Amino acid sequence: MPMQPYLIVALILFCIGLFGALTKRNTIIVLICIELMLNAVNLNLIAFSKYGANANISGQVFSLFTITVAAAEVAVGMAILIALYRNKRNVNIDKMNTLKD
Amino acid sequence: MDLDTLLSFNWGIMAPEFTILIVGVLLTVIDLFGPTSVKKNIPKLGLVGVILAFILLVPQYGHDQVSILHDTYLFTPFAYYFKFILLIGAMLIFLMILSNESNKEITDRSEYIYLLLSALLGAMMMASSGDLITLFVGLELLSLSSYIMVGLRKKSLRANEGAMKYVINGSIATAFTLFGMSYIYGVSGSTNLVDISREMSASLGTAEPVATIGFIMMFIGLSFKISTVPFHMWTPDVYEGASTPVTAFLSVISKTAGFVIIMNIFFTIFTGNGEANTSLYDSMLLFIAVLAILSMLVGNLIALRQRNMKRMLAYSSIGHAGYMLIPLTSISQLSVENVWFYLFAYSFMTIGAFMVIYLLEQQKKSEDISIFTGLYQTSPVLAVCMTIFLISLAGIPGTAGFIGKFNIFVGAILAEPSLYILAAVMALGTIISYLYYFNILVQMFIRPPQLEGKVSVRVAESIPLIACVAGTIILGIFPFLALNFFQ
Numbered sequence: 001m002p003m004q005p006y007l008i009v010a011l012i013l014f015c016i017g018l019f020g021a022l023t024k025r026n027t028i029i030v031l032i033c034i035e036l037m038l039n040a041v042n043l044n045l046i047a048f049s050k051y052g053a054n055a056n057i058s059g060q061v062f063s064l065f066t067i068t069v070a071a072a073e074v075a076v077g078m079a080i081l082i083a084l085y086r087n088k089r090n091v092n093i094d095k096m097n098t099l100k101d
Numbered sequence: 102m103d104l105d106t107l108l109s110f111n112w113g114i115m116a117p118e119f120t121i122l123i124v125g126v127l128l129t130v131i132d133l134f135g136p137t138s139v140k141k142n143i144p145k146l147g148l149v150g151v152i153l154a155f156i157l158l159v160p161q162y163g164h165d166q167v168s169i170l171h172d173t174y175l176f177t178p179f180a181y182y183f184k185f186i187l188l189i190g191a192m193l194i195f196l197m198i199l200s201n202e203s204n205k206e207i208t209d210r211s212e213y214i215y216l217l218l219s220a221l222l223g224a225m226m227m228a229s230s231g232d233l234i235t236l237f238v239g240l241e242l243l244s245l246s247s248y249i250m251v252g253l254r255k256k257s258l259r260a261n262e263g264a265m266k267y268v269i270n271g272s273i274a275t276a277f278t279l280f281g282m283s284y285i286y287g288v289s290g291s292t293n294l295v296d297i298s299r300e301m302s303a304s305l306g307t308a309e310p311v312a313t314i315g316f317i318m319m320f321i322g323l324s325f326k327i328s329t330v331p332f333h334m335w336t337p338d339v340y341e342g343a344s345t346p347v348t349a350f351l352s353v354i355s356k357t358a359g360f361v362i363i364m365n366i367f368f369t370i371f372t373g374n375g376e377a378n379t380s381l382y383d384s385m386l387l388f389i390a391v392l393a394i395l396s397m398l399v400g401n402l403i404a405l406r407q408r409n410m411k412r413m414l415a416y417s418s419i420g421h422a423g424y425m426l427i428p429l430t431s432i433s434q435l436s437v438e439n440v441w442f443y444l445f446a447y448s449f450m451t452i453g454a455f456m457v458i459y460l461l462e463q464q465k466k467s468e469d470i471s472i473f474t475g476l477y478q479t480s481p482v483l484a485v486c487m488t489i490f491l492i493s494l495a496g497i498p499g500t501a502g503f504i505g506k507f508n509i510f511v512g513a514i515l516a517e518p519s520l521y522i523l524a525a526v527m528a529l530g531t532i533i534s535y536l537y538y539f540n541i542l543v544q545m546f547i548r549p550p551q552l553e554g555k556v557s558v559r560v561a562e563s564i565p566l567i568a569c570v571a572g573t574i575i576l577g578i579f580p581f582l583a584l585n586f587f588q
Contacts, residue, residue: 014276014280017276018273018276021269021273027265027269030269031269031272034269034272034273034276037273037276037280038272038275038276038279040276040280041276041279041280041282041283044280044283044284044287045283045286047287048283048286048287048290049286052286052287052290053287053288053290053308054290054291055290056290056291058234058286058291058292059283059286059287059292061234062233062234062237062282062283062286062292065234065237065238066237066279069237069238069241069245069275072241072245073241073244073245073268073272073275076245076248076249076268077248077265077268077269077272079249079252080248080249080252080261080264080265080268081265083252083255083261083264084258084261084262084264084265086255087256087257087258087261088258088261093269096262096265096266098258098259098262099259099262099263099266099337099338099341099342100338101337101403101406101407101412
């Protein structure tokens with residue numbers, strides 16, 4: 001079954017991305033890690049659409065939508081980060097502690 | 102696909118969505134190129150657009166099911182009822198925005214309006230879509246618009262920080278949802294919910310664990326939107342950072358949309374073609390039940406020690422999400438009805454409470470609970486309104502919140518098998534919530550005011566208050582008006 005390596009790579013990518021997103025201090029790295037998670041999804045979708053039990057084109061269509069939306073999401077994230085940087089002069093996540101209980 | 106097939110669809114049924122889309126695009130263009138005299142009226146034009154969409158939606162009551170473009174758009178009674186709540190909630194939030202004519206903190210006021218419209222469009226697409234791809238696009242339309250709305254007070258550090266936290270948490274949630282969706286697509290070979298349902302009703306064999314992981318990951322991703330414990334961490338920070346109308350929006354429309362997409366996906370897949378694949382859903386039930394118990398307890402307990410009003414309502418909204426998860430542990434028409442009624446009641450009382458906070462926050466420049474001190478002496482009307490919203494949130498008889506809680510409670514006991522533990526925790530959560538709701542009542546009625554002077558309520562500010570009070574009381578005394586409407 002040629003599908004499994006693709007799925008395993010995707011799973012590893014997803015886990016690396018999740019680990020990075022939860023542990024890294026720099027917000028830019030966190031955003032990159034989130035991209036990694038979304039790309040793991042694309043890999044999954046394309047592997048399923050090529051080698052899946054009933055292979056069809058909709059997985060590839062789905063991955064196109066995912067890529068587009070991920071780009072928009074990072075654009076919004078960066079815009080907000082720039083606004084934050086203007087006020088705070090810092091992009092580290094552990095410094096974002098104005099709001100807390 | 103040729104033009105004839107394209108024209109053969111019943112596009113008229115999409116009229117509410119098209120209205121929102123066209124008004125949103127028009128307002129964007131006006132904001133860029135229009136004269137200043139027109140620009141001032143953009144919030145009013147937005148409200149007109151939402152009212153128009155509502156007027157177009159109402160006559161679709163009882164319409165047959167319509168499918169456009171291979172179920173990417175699906176008109177069902179389910180979609181109709183939830184779009185009804187979404188549009189009413191949006192109207193109330195527009196009234197809330199209109200009540201404050203000069204907002205110094207938000208300079209780009211019209212951006213707010215068309216972002217709200219695009220978020221509303223995303224939520225409506227989530228209600229009436231039968232395909233994972235369009236559901237995902239609708240979800241992201243809502244999420245991206247709300248990220249920007251939270252961060253719209255560019256000069257405020259708290260708004261920036263809340264928005265950043267929201268973007269990071271929301272993107273991770275999106276990645277989870279998508280990862281789950283990709284496994285479900287892999288197992289079923291389709292993105293259409295009805296096709297997935299057909300594939301899932303047969304025995305899956307070795308693919309069954311993959312499908313279970315897919316569904317659980319999708320549920321985790323979507324439960325960020327409805328902010329249940331343990332995926333609630335962003336809620337208080339984002340609610341505090343956002344300006345109050347946006348907070349009301351997140352608390353009502355975003356949460357409604359979260360429940361809509363969860364019920365749309367799970368109920369279509371598991372009951373789609375008559376025979377439910379119970380073994381798959383059963384493997385998720387325990388998970389949902391644990392989330393519900395945790396949300397009810399954690400949300401209400403942490404709310405006890407909050408002094409910031411928006412944080413307190415954020416934690417209380419986590420508790421309410423827990424109550425609304427209880428019906429999802431059993432799939433039936435009754436559970437959809439219970440969630441629908443609760444969300445309907447919840448939108449009136451929450452928007453009302455946020456409206457009172459918004460008024461006091463502008464006059465006293467604070468969000469601390471002390472803004473309520475002696476409110477009964479400075480403004481009896483406002484104090485009475487807030488009392489109605491609070492006793493409704495607490496679930497005292499005579500208000501909409503009571504009927505909603507009562508239905509869910511009875512539904513949990515009548516379910517097969519009875520969910521006694523969930524019902525008991527719900528009662529416990531409600532009792533805990535009395536403490537912090539009644540603390541505000543004590544502040545309003547018993548403590549003397551710190552400063553002399555009346556709190557005035559202008560006409561524009563009284564309209565959303567009157568609407569919310571009317572909704573809360575009418576649904577509380579005549580719940581059958583709404584329950585008969587939901588057949």
